Amino acid sequence: MHRVGQRVLSGRIVETEAYIGEEDRACHARFGQTPRAKILFGEPGHAYVFLIYGMYHCFNVVCESRGRPAAVLVRALEMDNESKADGPGKLCRVLGITRAHNGLDVTSQPLWIERHSGRAPTIVATPRVGVDYAGEWAQKPWRFVDASSPSLSRKIFMGF
DNA sequence: ATCCAGATGGTC
DNA sequence: ACCATCTGGATA
Numbered sequence: 001m002h003r004v005g006q007r008v009l010s011g012r013i014v015e016t017e018a019y020i021g022e023e024d025r026a027c028h029a030r031f032g033q034t035p036r037a038k039i040l041f042g043e044p045g046h047a048y049v050f051l052i053y054g055m056y057h058c059f060n061v062v063c064e065s066r067g068r069p070a071a072v073l074v075r076a077l078e079m080d081n082e083s084k085a086d087g088p089g090k091l092c093r094v095l096g097i098t099r100a101h102n103g104l105d106v107t108s109q110p111l112w113i114e115r116h117s118g119r120a121p122t123i124v125a126t127p128r129v130g131v132d133y134a135g136e137w138a139q140k141p142w143r144f145v146d147a148s149s150p151s152l153s154r155k156i157f158m159g160f
Numbered sequence: 161a162t163c164c165a166g167a168t169g170g171t172c
Numbered sequence: 173a174c175c176a177t178c179t180g181g182a183t184a
Contacts, residue, residue, distance in 0.1 A: 031171095054169035055177080133174090133175085
């Protein structure tokens with residue numbers, strides 16, 4: 001959920017990826033506590049937002065305790081309206097999330113997450129997207145999707 | 161259906 | 173030089 005003025009933009013999270021620790025060669029924490037990755041090393045429950053390819057943003061939630069860098073990238077939403085949010089860049093564009101949100105507490109306004117009360121998801125794990133440079137770490141099944149959702153960033157196929 | 165160049169700028 | 177992306181146009 002993101003409150004902007006009187007409006008609340010929201011959607012159901014249907015796709016995520018885990019980035020876990022300095023040893024994860026796909027994680028931004030792999031270079032240690034650089035200026036960009038600073039938030040990753042901080043308190044859990046805070047937003048880690050970064051600019052990618054000079055024109056898009058990616059939204060993560062920091063996990064695990066201070067000093068232990070880990071986060072969940074939110075990659076797709078099923079929107080409450082007609083908007084499309086089937087990808088990490090589109091999601092941030094549609095919800096209006098930018099680096100101005102980096103470090104915000106995600107348990108309160110204006111940017112927060114609520115438990116969904118609808119039907120249970122059918123969770124399927126696949127390799128993460130766009131991290132081929134990460135060697136063996138690229139193959140870990142740390143992307144999680146609701147296979148029953150039509151709003152995924154890419155289609156699922158046999159086994160995945 | 162698949163392939164790919166181009167956009168665009170922070171980060172290391 | 174690289175990059176946790178997206179779009180539109182070309183090709184088949």
